[in-house]
Amino acid sequence: MKFISTRGDAPATTLSGTIAAGLAPDGGLYVPAEIPRFGVDAFAHCRTLPQTAARLLAPFFADDPLAPELETICREAFAFDAPLRALATPRDFVLDLFHGPTAAFKDFGARFLAACMRRLPRDSDKALTILVATSGDTGAAVGAAFAGIAGFRVVILYPDGRVSPRQAHQLGCFGGNVSALRVAGSFDDCQQLVKQAFADAELRERVPLSSANSISLGRLLPQMAYYAQAALAHWRGTQQPLHFVVPTGNLGNGFACVLTRACGLPIGQIALATNANQTLHEFFAGAAYTPRASIATLANAMDVGAPSNFERLRWLYPDAAELRREFRVAAIDDAAIAQTIGSRFRSHGEISCPHTVTAIRLLETLRGEGADGDWAAVATAHPAKFDRIIEPLIDTKVPVPAALADLLARPGAALPLASDYPALRDFLESGAPGTV
Numbered sequence: 001m002k003f004i005s006t007r008g009d010a011p012a013t014t015l016s017g018t019i020a021a022g023l024a025p026d027g028g029l030y031v032p033a034e035i036p037r038f039g040v041d042a043f044a045h046c047r048t049l050p051q052t053a054a055r056l057l058a059p060f061f062a063d064d065p066l067a068p069e070l071e072t073i074c075r076e077a078f079a080f081d082a083p084l085r086a087l088a089t090p091r092d093f094v095l096d097l098f099h100g101p102t103a104a105f106k107d108f109g110a111r112f113l114a115a116c117m118r119r120l121p122r123d124s125d126k127a128l129t130i131l132v133a134t135s136g137d138t139g140a141a142v143g144a145a146f147a148g149i150a151g152f153r154v155v156i157l158y159p160d161g162r163v164s165p166r167q168a169h170q171l172g173c174f175g176g177n178v179s180a181l182r183v184a185g186s187f188d189d190c191q192q193l194v195k196q197a198f199a200d201a202e203l204r205e206r207v208p209l210s211s212a213n214s215i216s217l218g219r220l221l222p223q224m225a226y227y228a229q230a231a232l233a234h235w236r237g238t239q240q241p242l243h244f245v246v247p248t249g250n251l252g253n254g255f256a257c258v259l260t261r262a263c264g265l266p267i268g269q270i271a272l273a274t275n276a277n278q279t280l281h282e283f284f285a286g287a288a289y290t291p292r293a294s295i296a297t298l299a300n301a302m303d304v305g306a307p308s309n310f311e312r313l314r315w316l317y318p319d320a321a322e323l324r325r326e327f328r329v330a331a332i333d334d335a336a337i338a339q340t341i342g343s344r345f346r347s348h349g350e351i352s353c354p355h356t357v358t359a360i361r362l363l364e365t366l367r368g369e370g371a372d373g374d375w376a377a378v379a380t381a382h383p384a385k386f387d388r389i390i391e392p393l394i395d396t397k398v399p400v401p402a403a404l405a406d407l408l409a410r411p412g413a414a415l416p417l418a419s420d421y422p423a424l425r426d427f428l429e430s431g432a433p434g435t436v
C-alpha cells in the first residue's frame with residue numbers, strides 16, 4: 001500500500017518510508033492511500049491479539065520491505081493482552097490497555113514502532129537518537145521499548161514537576177541507552193526544544209535523529225488491533241456492534257478506533273472524552289477549530305491544546321457538518337474527574353485512572369440520555385500510576401501491578417535541563433551512551 005499526505009502535496013511513499021520520515025515533506029500527516037475493507041469472516045481464524053493485528057495490518061504492509069516480518073513484529077509488540085472487562089453497571093465495559101511494561105496503552109504503539117524501526121535499513125553506522133517530548137506516558141513507553149536495543153539511543157524530555165511522581169520515576173529508571181531530561185518548563189516548551197533540534201541541520205549531520213511521536217503511523221496503526229480484537233470478540237458473542245468512548249488528547253488512540261471502524265470492523269458509535277482542554281469540544285459544538293496552548297489537568301497525558309491527529313480526522317471527514325454529526329465529544333473538567341473517581345469507587349468499588357474516568361463520565365452522561373447497546377470505555381493507564389491523585393479521593397491504597405512495581409524498584413535519575421536550546425544541543429552532542 002502507498003501512503004499519502006493529508007495536505008496532498010507530497011509524493012506517495014511506503015509504510016517504511018512514512019516511519020522513517022515522521023511528518024510528510026509538505027508538513028501534512030501520512031494517511032493510507034486507500035482504506036482496506038474487511039468482513040468479520042476475514043478474522044475467522046484469528047483468536048489472539050497478535051493474530052488479529054497481523055491480519056488487520058497486512059494490507060497496510062503490502063509491498064513494504066517489512067511485510068515478510070509482520071507476524072514476528074506483531075508477536076514482539078503484542079506480548080500482553082487487552083482484555084474487555086464488564087463494569088458493574090449493565091452493558092458497560094472497559095477495554096483495559098494498561099497491561100504492558102509501563103502500564104499505559106502507549107506501550108502497544110511504542111513497542112510496535114521499535115519492532116519496525118530495528119528492522120529498517122539504515123544509512124549511517126552511528127546510533128540513531130530517538131528524541132521525544134512527553135507529557136507523561138509516551139516517554140516511558142518509548143524508553144521501555146528501545147531500552148537495550150543496539151544502535152538506538154533514546155532522549156526523553158519532560159516538564160519537571162508536571163508529571164505524576166511515579167511517571168517521573170519511570171521516566172528516569174531505564175538507564176543505559178535511555179536518558180531522561182527534566183526540563184524547567186511546560187510540555188509545550190519540551191516540544192519546542194525537540195522541534196528546534198529537528199530543524200538543526202548541522203546537528204543532524206553529526207547526531208542522526210528520529211522521532212517517535214504520536215503522528216508516526218508506526219504507533220497509530222498498531223493501536224487499531226485492540227479495537228478490532230475487542231469488537232470481534234463482542235460480535236462473536238452477541239452479533240452486536242460494540243460502541244466505544246475514548247479518552248482523547250492528541251487523538252491518536254481515538255483516530256485508530258475511527259480507522260478500525262472505517263475498515264469494516266463491527267464498531268458502532270465512537271465518543272471522545274477530553275479533559276478541560278476545550279479545543280475539540282468547541283469545534284464539535286460548532287465553533288471554528290482553534291488550536292491553543294494546553295492547560296494542566298489531573299489527566300495530564302491528555303493536556304493537549306492542538307491535537308495533532310485532528311488533521312487525519314478532517315481528511316477522513318472532509319465535510320465539517322458530517323464530522324460534527326458523527327462524533328459525540330465532551331470536555332470533562334478536573335472537578336468532574338475527581339467526583340467520578342470518588343463516586344465509581346463508593347458505588348461499585350471500581351478504581352480507574354484520571355484519563356479513563358473522563359470516558360466513564362461521558363458514558364454515564366450518554367446512558368443518562370438513553371444510549372443503549374454495549375459500550376466500552378477505554379482504560380488508557382493503570383490507576384497505580386496516579387496514586388497521589390486517586391488515593392486521597394477514595395481513601396484506599398491502589399494496588400501496584402507487577403510490571404510497574406519492577407520499574408519503580410529501580411533507582412530513578414533524570415538530569416535537569418534548562419528550557420534553552422543550546423543546552424539540549426550540547427547534551428545531544430556529548431557522546432552520551434548508545435554509540436555503535
Ligand SMILES: *Cc1c(COP(=O)(O)O)cnc(C)c1O
Binds near residue numbers: 247251253301356381
Ligand atoms: C496518551 C494518553 C492519552 C491520550 O491519547 P491520545 O492518543 O493522545 O489521544 C490518554 N490517556 C493516557 C493515560 C495517555 O497516556
